[in-house]
Amino acid sequence: ELKVEQNPLFLSMQEGKNYTIYCNYSTTSDRLYWYRQDPGKSLESLFVLLSNGAVKQEGRLMASLDTKARLSTLHITAAVHDLSATYFCAVDINYGQNFVFGPGTRLSVLP
Template identity: 90%
Template sequence: ELKVEQNPLFLSMQEGKNYTIYCNYSTTSDRLYWYRQDPGKSLESLFVLLSNGAVKQEGRLMASLDTKARLSTLHITAAVHDLSATYFCAPTLSGNTPLVFGKGTRLSVIA
C-alpha cells in the first residue's frame, strides 16, 4: 500500500523568504505530482515528476524527485502572498492509477 507523508502540514512564512515542503512516500512509485488548491477551489496541477533526479521549475516554485530516497521536495523561493494555498503531493504506482495524496501543506505567506 502506498502511503504519503507531507511536512510541514502548516507553514507560515514571510514574503521574500525561502522554504521547502517535503513529501515522503512508502513504496516504489512510477511518478509524482504536485497540486495546488486555493480555498474553496479545486486542484490545479503544478508539476509531474517522472524519473529519478527530475527537477521542474515554474516561477518561484521548484519541484524535485529522488526515487531512491522516495522523497520529493517543493522549494519556494522569495515567497509572495499569491503563493498562499494548500499544496499536495501525490505519487502513483503507475501512469493511470489513482493518485494517493498527502495531507497537504497549508502555506500562508504574510507581509
C-alpha cells in the same frame, strides 16, 4: 499500502523568505505530482515529475524527485502572498493502479 506524507502540514512564512515542503512515500514509484488548491477551489496541476532526478521550475516554485529516497521537495524562493494556498503531492504507482494524495501543506505567506 501506499502512504504519502507531507512535512510540514502548516507553514507560515514571511514574504521574501525561502522554504521547502517535503513529500515522502512508502512504495517505489517514479511518478509524482504537485497540485495547488486555493480555498474553496479545485486542484491546479503544478508539476509532473516522471523520473529519478527530475527537476521542474515555474516562477518561484521548484520541484524535484529522488526516487531512491522516495522523496520529493517543493522549494519556494522569495515567497509572495499570492503563493498562499494548500499544496498537495500525489504519488502514482503501477501506472495509475494506485494514485494517492498526501494530506497537504497549508502555506500562508505573510506581508
